[in-house]
Amino acid sequence: MTASQLSEPIVIRGRGIVPGVAEAEALVTRETISGWGGVNPIKGEIIETRHELVGQSFAGKVLLFRGAKGSSGWSAIFHFSRLAGVAPAAMLFVDMTAKAALGAVVTHAPTVTDFDVDPFSVIATGDRVRVDGDKGIVEVWKK
């Protein structure tokens, strides 16, 4: 039984930038993420020394993060994570950059940005989240 059969979700809307639909547990950071040098793409794990998610894996999760920072290898690292089978199931971010846009596109994970409400006020780590990248709709079931 999926979460969507249990209760009414909170719905937020944004702009879908990578198509597809995915439902998974959320992993949330208000910090930006460094791709190359900040992520181990074979494990899908955050490795940046002082990052709040250091040691945690985003594999198969709905990753909500502020945006991308650091190296131009951002897209390639998330692209690698897809090949290694440890990409996020879906991505949600608020700060648009070339790195984040390209990274989302080549990761092929349904992605939504430009939200009507602050997604950090709605989604917390562990919540069940369904991301519709075609319609730009995000449904949230609080844990």
Next chain:
Amino acid sequence: MLRLTPEEEAMASGARGKAAEKAMDLLIRYAKALGAERFVETNNVAGVPGSAHQWLKDQYKDDGGDYRTVFCKFDLDADEVFDIPVMTGNACHLQGGMDPELWREQGYSPEAFENAQGDEKATAALNIRNLKTCTPYLAGNEPAFGEHCAWMESSAVVYCNSVLGGRTNTEGRESTSAAMITHRIPDWGFHRDEFRLGDHLVEVDVPVNNIFEWGMLGYYIGEIVQEEIPVIDGAISNAGLIELKHFGAAAASSGGVEMYHLVGVTPEAPNSEKAFGGKSIKSRIRYGAEERRKTYENLNIRGQSTDVDYVMLGCPHAAIEQIEEAARLLDGKQLNDGTALWIFTSRYVRTEAQARGYVDIIKKAGGLVMTDTCSAIAQSVPKGTNVVALDSAKQTHYLPAFMGIEAWFGTTQDCINAALTGKWRGELT
């Protein structure tokens, strides 16, 4: 709404061949994600086309697993494999995986070297220049003011936008490979005037006058402004090429700074008013003694043991003046037994350093001048390294996280001293 020119339509429809069709398909998906309305033409593209470790090639072994396969399926994110045409514009390859001569010292196998050599030949055959450096602006690719570029390498991007007045976003591997074929990149971000104006005012209250100080200032600012644009005013001096190289690299690694303005120094900031262009100032940030001390502590957070095994200089790749400085400090001396010194630079600068005798002086002292890569890119340090000393805030940000080693950050002199004595004695004065 993204609009295409007739030529872009022709490429997207396949009328200009399969490679242009697939490259446009990727660029269109990317432009739509950004919300761009058009493309700009670019004739200056810097990326890492086609190069791949064996691991990546193995992911595509059912499709051939060669250079062409990686270029099509990874770089262009295409679902089939086709021939890549010879490039017609100024396309260059940035830093790569290993030194073409000192690869054994870097710990590579003959198989890995063969693989890298094959990729390099394939790149050259496509008329892509193998600059093999993170500092293309020190190796013959210096964009003109206002030129639209599509560059990877965050430290080169921030230098291009801020110091040269060229125009580029921090592009990725896939977008640069596609741009080499199409001469197009989305007209978004730093290609547009309004995007290049300042957001935050940084007032510098302590003297910032060498790469150590400039690196810390950049590291501090990047963490606060993230990807927004700082306008820096105050006690800054000696803002030369080397200082700005270190400053931008630091700001682009602790944050995502892709452009900054130095009032009275950089070309789009003759004064503070021009730098902000009428936009309101989002915040005022002060950099004084306390901020400087905290930044120094953050950069040295992974330093414990003062026994230094390895000193790495040349991040971003050393300019000739920096190799000259190292040679001067090392002339007639010997490195500590058990401490290695690797200095990284471009092939272009190494040739000059060799001609001037610096490479031999450094070698006589026990150090090596290497090209193409760096310890973070290659994820390679001398065997048995537990503690590294660095004069680059950027390298300090990345290397210990990659390698699980301790790191000290200090001045170039602190680092050379550590190489000569095996002891870290750097401190904030």
